[in-house]
Structures are given as structure tokens and as C-alpha cells.
Amino acid sequence: MSTEETGLPAHWTVRFSKSKNLPYYFNTSTNVSQWAPPPDADTEKLKVYMANKFPATMLQPSEGGGQAGKIRCSHLLVKHEGSRRASSWKEAKITRTKDEAMEIILGFEARVRDGSVSLADLALTESDCSSARKRGDLGFFGRGEMQKEFEDAAFELRPGEMSHAVETASGIHLIERLE
Template sequence: MPDAEQLPEGWEKRTSRSTGLSYYLNVHTKESQWDQPTEPAKKNGGDNDEVQCLHLLVKHKGSRRPSSWREANITRTKEEAQLLLEVYRNKINQQEATFDELARAYSDCSSAKRGGDLGKFGKGQMQPAFEEAAFKLHIGQMSPIVESDSGLHIILRKA
């Protein structure tokens, strides 16, 4: 086969390191297949292959890395982190502040500078509890408090 073979949009031809055989990668979903594709790669066909979320992370002293751009050494308890997130959820629900504003001011994640925006992500890219909660949300819906190894989160589904 010539190297100049034309692939439908969204596909890349790759070579397997283990077998040396060629395979095809969907650049949107990161799924691969051995057969040459004949259709453009599926992006997010409504099957919830990808979501886009904002999140507000509050770390506690039991978090995987109890430090952040805001605090070098986080000493709050998990219970204190949960109370903070309950206050933030209430402020959002009462329209006293937006998710974006609170994430920028209080999130312990570096995504705070983007209002908590994590961009689009697919399955297998986030910690399991976070991913499960994010994929259950409808667009515009906010999660209850979600616990992960990173700390406690509230998640808002954008897309």
C-alpha cells in the first residue's frame, strides 16, 4: 500500500509497537481498529463518548497531594472540605455566584484559571468516581459532591 493512502477525516494510521502491524486510530475517541476505515471518525455522536465539564476541587489533608496553587500545605479535614463545597453549591443554586466565579476563586485545581474548565474528555481519562459522575450528568446539570483521590469536587456538565 502506498503511504499516501487517503483516510477519512479523524483517522490516523499507526504502527503497533508489539506486532509491527498497521492499525487505525480514531483521534476523537482514541479507539483503534485493524480494518482501514471507510467513514469519517465518530466524534461525539450523542452516545456520551466525550463530555466537557467544569469542576471545583477542594482538597483536604487526606487528598493524594494535599497542596495546590492556592495553598502549599492543605490542612483542612475532609469534613471541612465538604462544608465548603456545600456552601459553594448553595451559592450557585441561589444564583449568588456563578460556578465559573467560585472555581476561579476557590478551586484547588490548576483549571481554576479557566473557571474550572477541564475541556472535553473521554472515558478512561479521569479518576473513576469523577468520570462516573461526569458522564451521568445532563448538560447544564451540577453534581452532588464527588470524592476522588484528588479531593472533593462539584462538577458542572457543559457539553
């Protein structure tokens, strides 16, 4: 997608958040992401591009159960210094090691498995993903829409089951299949 097509300044692209079901803006040079367009965007070109790329029907939440070939999961993510974006809604810069992140996730897993807390309740306050606001709910997704390790683990689960620790480029996850 070119700057002429999108109306965005150099190094800016439009990406799509699966957790929020909304497009967002990402600077490939600085790795900054934001919900609002950059200040120097050509808003007229951007409006046309966004209307064509993301029709309103695409942004509606799915209702009434699953879609063919899709599953619905929630997750809890613990990032570490090696994560592809070592920051979150809770911390501007994550400095914990991968081993520390694994120790944290294993503690969370033990608490969920012993029934002292639900994954959704933990995700709300502890997940490093913005889906925390939705109790970790990622909505419906199909094959090819998530990172391979996440997808493989999620599709192996039956509704109501939770994975063990799953490592991806984003960090370490616990995944619960909802539907």
C-alpha cells in the first residue's frame, strides 16, 4: 500500500487489531502503533482508503455463535524483553526475561487449574495484550489469522479447555477455547 493510495506519511501503514476488531496505524520505522491517524496524514485520501479496505460490515462484532471453520478463544499474554513489541497497556517498556515471563505464566496456569481464579478474571488485570479490557476475548478467528504457534494450540483445544504455556513472537500465552 503506497503513501499515495493511503494518504499516510512515509513509514506509516494500516494494520488490523483482531482483539479490538478495528484498524490501527503503525509506523514501521519507529514501531509505534496508535488508534488515531498520524497528524500529517491526508485525511481525504485516508477516508477513501479506509472505507474501501475496511467496510462497515467487516467491523461488526459477530453474534449468535460460531462461523464455519472459526473458533473463539480468550488468552492471557505475558510479554518479555525479547517479545516483538516489549511494551503493553500496563508497561511502556517490559524488561523481564523470558524465564521470568514463563515463571509468571506457570503461576497463572496453576491458579486457573486449581479453580481459584478464571483465566478471564486474570486476563483483565494481568494480560499484556490490549484484549485484557475484554477479559482476554479475541473473538472468532480461522486458520491463518493468528501466529502459527498460537493457532496450532488453539485449534487443538475443545471448548472449555485451556492450553499450557504457548510461546510466540508476542510472548507467552495461556489460551482458553470458548467456542
